[in-house]
Structures are given as C-alpha cells and as structure tokens.
Amino acid sequence: MSDGLPQQAFDLADEEADARFAALQGKLVPLWASLERFNQDEQTIVVVPSLSVDKVVTGAQMQAYEERFLFLLLLLRQPRARLVYVTSQTIHPSVIDYYLDLLPGVIPSHARRRLFLVSPMDGSPRPLSHKLLERPRILERIRSLVADPERAHLVFFSATRLERDLALLLGIPMYGCDPRHLHFGTKSGCRRLFREADVPHAAGREDLTSPADVAEAIVAMRRERPALAQVLLKLNEGVSGDGNALVDLTGLPAPGSPSEMDAVRSRVAACRLELAGASHESYFEKLGRSGGVVEERIRGEDFRSPSVQLRVTPLGALEVLSTHDQVLGGPSGQVYLGCRFPADPAYAAAITSQARKVGERLAREGVLGRFAIDFVAVRQDGGWRPYAIELNLRKGGTTHPFLTLQFLTDGRYDPDAGRFTAPNGRSKHLVASDHVHSPLFRAFTPEDVFDVAVRRGLHFHATHETGVVFHMLSALGESGHLGLVAVEDTAAGAEDLYGRAVAVLEEEAAAAVAPLVVAADAAGRRPETAG
Numbered sequence: 001m002s003d004g005l006p007q008q009a010f011d012l013a014d015e016e017a018d019a020r021f022a023a024l025q026g027k028l029v030p031l032w033a034s035l036e037r038f039n040q041d042e043q044t045i046v047v048v049p050s051l052s053v054d055k056v057v058t059g060a061q062m063q064a065y066e067e068r069f070l071f072l073l074l075l076l077r078q079p080r081a082r083l084v085y086v087t088s089q090t091i092h093p094s095v096i097d098y099y100l101d102l103l104p105g106v107i108p109s110h111a112r113r114r115l116f117l118v119s120p121m122d123g124s125p126r127p128l129s130h131k132l133l134e135r136p137r138i139l140e141r142i143r144s145l146v147a148d149p150e151r152a153h154l155v156f157f158s159a160t161r162l163e164r165d166l167a168l169l170l171g172i173p174m175y176g177c178d179p180r181h182l183h184f185g186t187k188s189g190c191r192r193l194f195r196e197a198d199v200p201h202a203a204g205r206e207d208l209t210s211p212a213d214v215a216e217a218i219v220a221m222r223r224e225r226p227a228l229a230q231v232l233l234k235l236n237e238g239v240s241g242d243g244n245a246l247v248d249l250t251g252l253p254a255p256g257s258p259s260e261m262d263a264v265r266s267r268v269a270a271c272r273l274e275l276a277g278a279s280h281e282s283y284f285e286k287l288g289r290s291g292g293v294v295e296e297r298i299r300g301e302d303f304r305s306p307s308v309q310l311r312v313t314p315l316g317a318l319e320v321l322s323t324h325d326q327v328l329g330g331p332s333g334q335v336y337l338g339c340r341f342p343a344d345p346a347y348a349a350a351i352t353s354q355a356r357k358v359g360e361r362l363a364r365e366g367v368l369g370r371f372a373i374d375f376v377a378v379r380q381d382g383g384w385r386p387y388a389i390e391l392n393l394r395k396g397g398t399t400h401p402f403l404t405l406q407f408l409t410d411g412r413y414d415p416d417a418g419r420f421t422a423p424n425g426r427s428k429h430l431v432a433s434d435h436v437h438s439p440l441f442r443a444f445t446p447e448d449v450f451d452v453a454v455r456r457g458l459h460f461h462a463t464h465e466t467g468v469v470f471h472m473l474s475a476l477g478e479s480g481h482l483g484l485v486a487v488e489d490t491a492a493g494a495e496d497l498y499g500r501a502v503a504v505l506e507e508e509a510a511a512a513v514a515p516l517v518v519a520a521d522a523a524g525r526r527p528e529t530a531g
Helices: 014-025 028-037 059-077 093-101 108-112 128-133 136-145 161-170 179-185 187-196 211-224 260-269 280-290 345-365 399-409 439-443 446-455 473-479 491-523
Strands: 043-048 081-086 115-118 152-156 204-208 230-235 244-248 292-296 306-312 318-329 335-341 369-380 383-392 412-414 419-421 429-437 467-471 481-488
Touching: 014 161, 028 152, 043 059, 043 128, 043 136, 043 161, 059 081, 059 093, 059 108, 059 399, 059 467, 059 473, 059 481, 081 136, 093 108, 093 115, 093 446, 115 136, 128 136, 128 161, 136 161, 152 161, 161 179, 179 187, 179 345, 179 383, 187 204, 187 292, 187 345, 187 383, 204 211, 211 230, 211 260, 211 280, 211 292, 230 280, 244 260, 306 345, 318 345, 318 399, 318 412, 335 399, 335 491, 345 369, 345 383, 399 429, 399 467, 399 481, 429 491, 439 473, 439 491, 446 467, 446 473, 446 491, 467 491, 473 481, 481 491
Parallel strands: 043 081, 043 152, 081 115
Antiparallel strands: 204 292, 230 244, 230 292, 306 318, 306 369, 318 335, 335 429, 369 383, 412 419, 429 481, 467 481
C-alpha cells in the first residue's frame, strides 16, 4: 500500500502506465462513432466529479460541487443509457427526483431504473478520485454496474494522474484530457501556446518560481512598457481566479532607476491576493512549488471577460461548442461568479476565430475532450480587441449551464452567427451562477426551494423551454449557498428572470425566518439564521 491507495495503481512505471492508458483510450473511437450514428445504442456513463484541482473546498461545499454535474442525469433521456453517478456522500433523494422530473419525453421511473448512485460516505476534503482508489470494494461495485466495458466511458471534472489510475483500475476509458497534456493548461503553458499559435495575449513573463523572479520580470516589462500601471501575478494551477494577485505599479521610480528594483520588490511583497483569507506566505510557497506568470492587466474604454468552449472528439474533430460572457467579482474583479450565454455578438466571432487556432493546435497534440479559452475583450478605437488570457483543460463554470440548456431544449449553438436556437426556431439565452448566497437561505431545504419555484412561477417550463433550474443544493443548510440557471428567449429576459429568482428566494427566506426573529427579539436574542 502507498498513502492508503491500492498497490496495483502504482506498481506500473510511468511509461507502461501511459501505454496502457493510451490503449484504453482507443476504445473511445468505436464507441463515439456508434453514438454519433445512433443515440439509442447501449452505453454506460460513469460520472466521478472529483475536484482534483488546487482549490480548498470542504464539507457541504465539496458535496455541492460534486452535485453540480447532476445535469448529466438528463442523458438518461436516451432509453438505453445507464448512468453511474459517484459522490463523496449520499445525494438527497428529492434532488434526484428533481432532475429526473426535468427529463423531456421520458418516464422518470424508467430513467430511475437506469441510474445508479455510489458513495464512499467520506466527507473529508480529499479528491473523490483519491477516496475511490483506496476502496477496492467500491471499485468492484462500479465495475459490476457497467453492463459492457466496451461501451462505457468515464466523465471527470478534470483529469489528473488520480483519474488516469482510476480509469486503469476500472478498465474504462475517460472522455477527457490525458494528464500528459496538462502542462498546456497551466498559466505558463498556455502563454507559450498562445504565442506559438499567434493568438493575441497579454504582455508578460512565465515560469516564475519566487518573488525575486516576479520582481525581475516586472522590471523587464517596465523597460518595454514604461506606463505599466498594474500587473497580475497568477499561480500556474490556480482555479477560478483564486490563484491571482494584483500588483500596483503606480508611483514607482522611473524604469532603470537605481531604486527601482527595491521598490518593485516591496510592491510584489504587498500584492493584493484575490482569495479571501489567503496569506502571502502560503501564496508564495505555492508559487515556489508550481510556478506562475506575471502579466499586464489589460485596460480599455470598456472591458469584458468572454470565453469560448470547444472540444476535440475521440474521432479527432474540433468543435466550437459555445461562447459566454463571464461575470467576475472578488477584490479586484478576477474571481469567476457566473456567466451569460451567448457572448456579445460584437466580439463573439473574433474570440471564436482566435480560439480555433488554439483548438487546432491542441487537436494536433492529441488533446481530447472539452476545454475553454478565456479572453478579455477591450473596446479600443471604437472596436473590440480580444486577448487570450487562460486555457482550462477541464470542465468549468460555464459547462453545466450550457449543457443543461442543450439537454433540455435539444438546441444548437451556431458559432458563425453567435446564436443558440431550439428546434422550434426560438433563440435561447441564459444567466447562471454558482454563487447565489445568503445566510437566510440556511432556512431552506431543497424541497423548500422546489416549492418556492413552483408557487412563484420560476420552475423550468418544458413547453415554453423557459424558467430556472437549480443546482448545488447540498450547501443550503450549512452555508446558505446554491446555484441556478435562468433560461429565456432573450438576453434581457434571462437577466430579468435571474434577478427575479434571487429576489424571490431572498423574500421567501426572510418570510420563513420571520417567526424566529419575532420570538428571538421577544427573548432578547437573535437567531443565527436571521443573519
């Protein structure tokens, strides 16, 4: 045994493990070809939404993130599909019922017979894949639920060596990026990729491992751009902006001055961290361990943060899936909070064109699965100019809203027109967030949210293909946290529906705790749920 993991997962030398994994991945080619021709062929999808990323999430938040991909239950609309969904802890039955009731054209009980829920009942902060690798009996349980290993595949949030080992032990290929290619998705790796693909990107330096490296890089950048006012320091493996820090360069000595280096070092040491509660000591320790980059913070007359989602299929085809405008927040506006779909047509075609260059290179390298390229778009001289800033070789915060919309409507995104159209000819738009939060929401159970949705006219309406779909409901009781996707026929309608949904939840939560507030005030104290 090693670190509590099955010995057979680590007995193989890297070269042999890579060779076996490549052979296993070859099974995806005939499976994918079959699924592209018919959607009624037998298949088993094993979903392991493990957070094998540099992001600290514990307790109910981890369970909520693992449940964020429950939209994949909508794949059960395919009458011969079986789905094995694995989470650290058991999913509340009412949440499962909620998703199955959304299935268009399928009897929920029929779908339920083809759904299998597996859990190690382990709420520790370790990645779910790690928890499975140390439990041979659960692995055997998952194997037993796969009707035909030749017609099965794994779905992960991200693919690291943990997920590769899990695929090898289960004998099932995974639809995702081979861990050998993950260097392309680091901040340093994607900067090199953007440069080689001739894609506009922010001025900067990569492969930095210490505050001294960062200071030297900034001094070199100031020689090239004396007016540089702010730069962003980014950890190579940071997620959702949490690994970013802002360095203010205003008021420094002129470039080349004898005192410049000392002044820059002081600014680096005092950088403003985006992740709340993080310490500079831990941040720079991570920089030393995994490296990072420093980049110019791009400014303009107007500023947007769009992204393009693409995939490379097992057959080698590159497909543009969607574009989104990201909603950002945090101390300096770098933390991902939500998205709007589709992206503004004023620059959707421009970012799609640049994203294709990157996608074509990744396809040639043998990268497989979904990935996203984040841009900033700035208005300059009356037009929009895009700059690529990040490549995410994993599913991200825009994946589940878009696929929820696609599965519910059977619509398609036209990357040339920048428009998503349902079969009835209507355009569809969405606004989504994983960060709908209030201490008052702790008064809700998932059933309460469903009740509010129905009574207040928010629930997704299959006939009109509009309404709200909720997710991440496991975090309600502990942190008052949930997510939602608001779908409408127009961008303004989706925005209004999202705002109305949040307002209704706040109103209903306040009404729910009102009797507690009255009782507490009468007793001379105030309950925690009343905020």
